[in-house]
Amino acid sequence: MKYCDKCKVTVRGDVKCCPLCQRTLSGQAEESMLYPKVRTMYRQYREFFKVLIFSTVVAAVAACAVNLILPWTGHWALFVVIGIAGLWVSMYFAVHQRNSLPKNITYQAIFISVFSVIWDLVTHWHGWSVTFAIPCTFAVAIISMTVLAKLMKIPAGEYLICLFIDIIFGFIPIIFYVVGMLQVKIPSIICISCSIISLAGIIIFQGKEIRLELVRRFHL
Structure with missing residues (x-):
């Protein structure tokens, strides 16, 4: 644990200053954390979200590129981008209100x-x-x-x-x-x-x- 020479107290955690007098603490920080890491939805399915994000970016860019190459086909790429944005908004509600x-x-x-x-x-x-x-x-x-x-x-x-x-x-x-x-x-x-x-x-x-x-x- 870290130690404050002025206050004569030990301080748990990886903090640099004493919470009482704000002086720099001496000693080594604890290896174990005071609070466990909370596994959020993104942390639990990080690889899935990475693949999904990359796939939607590729789809949006590809649609825009093809639409620019074939301008006479209309502005259909806009609907693809809006649809992808809608997918993410829908997923946001699904995750946060699960x-x-x-x-x-x-x-x-x-x-x-x-x-x-x-x-x-x-x-x-x-x-x-x-x-x-x-x-x-x-x-x-x-x-x-x-x-x-x-x-x-x-x-x-x-x-x-x-x-x-x-x-x-x-x-x-x-x-x-x-x-x-x-x-x-x-x-x-x-x-x-x-x-x-x-x-x-x-x-x-x-x-x-x-x-x-x-x-x-x-x-x-």
Whole structure:
């Protein structure tokens, strides 16, 4: 351990100055660390992320190079770059919200929906984002969240989040349907039906747990 001649104390760790008087410490630092290294997601899968980063860089550069060589084919390389950026944003949400299933699925669904609308706008708006992409994404999110929540036996607090998300995801296609933005109504009808069925299932089979959670949180 390191030692402070003035304060007459030993100091653990690899520090240079005494925390009391700020004088330079004497002696050798400990070889063992005070705190263990925390294995982050990147440290655990470092090689995988390196390969993925390199692959996406190669794909983006190759697409831009080919697009520059063949300029008459349009600006399709821009969509490749945007798609790669979307992949990384989606992965970011997946990694940072991996401990909360409803939040993870929600962020992924919202990102895909916003990304679809932006893409539709950039390509001179054909309406496929609100007709197909958003309803299908929300329907898959509702089904996935309901099934996985049941299989993983998540706590009642998480079920409250699922309930709230089901309401929102089912309400948005209703707005599209009422306003008349839909070219094809089938995907939105399926999404609304999935939302109603999921809400009914959560309330019927997890109603008691949700009631207790509401009482606990809001002192009802």
